[in-house]
Amino acid sequence: MDSLLQHMVDMTGHRDHTMLDISVVSAVQELSGAAYTRVLNIASVGAQKFVRSRACIHAGGVACPEEPQDAGPGEPIAAYPDLERCLRRHDMRAESLGADGLRRLWLPIWFGDKADTCLEIAHADPFTPEALYMVSGIVSVYRNFQNLLDYSERDSLTGLLNRKTFDDQLARMLHAADADAGPAGAPQAERRHQNGEEKQWLAVVDVDHFKGVNDRFGHLYGDEVLILIANLLQTSFRAQDRVFRFGGEEFVVLLRSTTLDNARRIIDRFRGDVEAHAFPQVGRVTVSVGFTSVSAADSPVVTLGHADQALYYAKANGRNRVCHYEELVQGGLLQTVAVNDTAEFF
CATH class of the missing domain: 3.30.450.40 (GAF domain)
Known part of the structure; x- marks a missing residue:
């Protein structure tokens, strides 16, 4: 007993x-x-x-x-x-x-x-x-x-995991990435060989022109849009991925162990599912997405900041699109001008 x-x-x-x-x-x-x-x-x-x-x-x-x-x-x-x-x-x-x-x-x-x-x-x-x-x-x-x-x-409106849970799970994912990175002195090429091409990814999703939905149709229809997008998030991503409502019309997804091409395909499939969905009364709704790889070298604030920067680029350049942070930086479309242990400035 x-x-x-x-x-x-x-x-x-x-x-x-x-x-x-x-x-x-x-x-x-x-x-x-x-x-x-x-x-x-x-x-x-x-x-x-x-x-x-x-x-x-x-x-x-x-x-x-x-x-x-x-x-x-x-x-x-x-x-x-x-x-x-x-x-x-x-x-x-x-x-x-x-x-x-x-x-x-x-x-x-x-x-x-x-x-x-x-x-x-x-x-x-x-x-x-x-x-x-x-x-x-x-x-x-x-x-x-x-x-x-x-x-x-969980978030009371959408049933998705909430912001507090996201903070905990991102910290855990970063810790796991740190453990997988091998000894601190291991050459970068050796670590890449050990890890292969599969990585963890963080994507930030924002509903385009959501304020206009609330202003034109009212908050009840705005809430319905958020609930339907939450449902599309759950059906579009894989069972091992984690989907969160970050606040307002913003959502975050943690994708486990997949390649860049596969991550892009999964995220863009979701974007297309939203664009093709007929929202009651509201009609057509689109989303913009920014995503980045999860690296043990970065803090949670920096990792989230990378995905946010890619999202802002997507919204400033036509919306209804998916942008990858590392590609934007490599292409000279985003530049990091200052950095400290907890934040990067652009």
């Missing part, structure tokens, strides 16, 4: 989804004696669902978060037929016996009729009623606290 209470204290002491995931797999693993326990992310891309592990712990091991190893959304849910059937039926749990002899318990975390998180518990022995009761209690606490965290991290 003391161990259970301590795990509950640990779970509710976090203000971060990643640490909450680690706490719940640690609690379930210790209290159930499982072979391994995972938190799975369930993402929808169009009509398809994909599964990716977010955190995992094996017997005798230490719980750790699992970052995406590629640019894909994960494994097709067809690879998990019992979980797929469970989600389709809106069941609270499902059990299966794998070819490896392990029994797996699937516990979707339902919020209304949607589940984008699931616990997977693998055990060599059948699950007893007592174990199921205890694990279900842990999952209920996890679900409730995850809901509280989610509420604090």
Whole structure:
């Protein structure tokens, strides 16, 4: 009982989804004696669902978060037929016996009729009623606290992640980029070879002439435009990318591990989706986008400033276009005239 209470204290002491995931797999693993326990992310891309592990712990091991190893959304849910059937039926749990002899318990975390998180518990022995009761209690606490965290991290109008969450996740991405950059003294060419062409990217999106929308049609229709653009952002970008409402009519996207050409293609596809969308009453709406690579050498303020400068260039040169900061600088269209540790001036 003391161990259970301590795990509950640990779970509710976090203000971060990643640490909450680690706490719940640690609690379930210790209290159930499982072979391994995972938190799975369930993402929808169009009509398809994909599964990716977010955190995992094996017997005798230490719980750790699992970052995406590629640019894909994960494994097709067809690879998990019992979980797929469970989600389709809106069941609270499902059990299966794998070819490896392990029994797996699937516990979707339902919020209304949607589940984008699931616990997977693998055990060599059948699950007893007592174990199921205890694990279900842990999952209920996890679900409730995850809901509280989610509420604090999201914008109330659009449902996108908010500015505070962006600050945290950009700092984390910069830290990861610093770790990937290798030793401080490593030659730049060596680091480029190790990293390949894939990078992290930050894009700033601004709705063109949004003040005119509010002035002509009123704030209710303006809010509807923001909600519809938020929906287009979520469907246009990949499951592993993160989309934020930065404030007003401005949005920010963090794109994970992809090439410049692919980042440009994804961003321009979104721009085209907005241009082609028929907004009720308002009609045609466009967006301008500026984007830049995320580098460990730059602070969050400087990184965001680069994307902002590319955005301002796009808006000053016709709008409804996508501009890449590094290309503008290389082409002499933007010039950095002064720099310090926290800001650059143009």
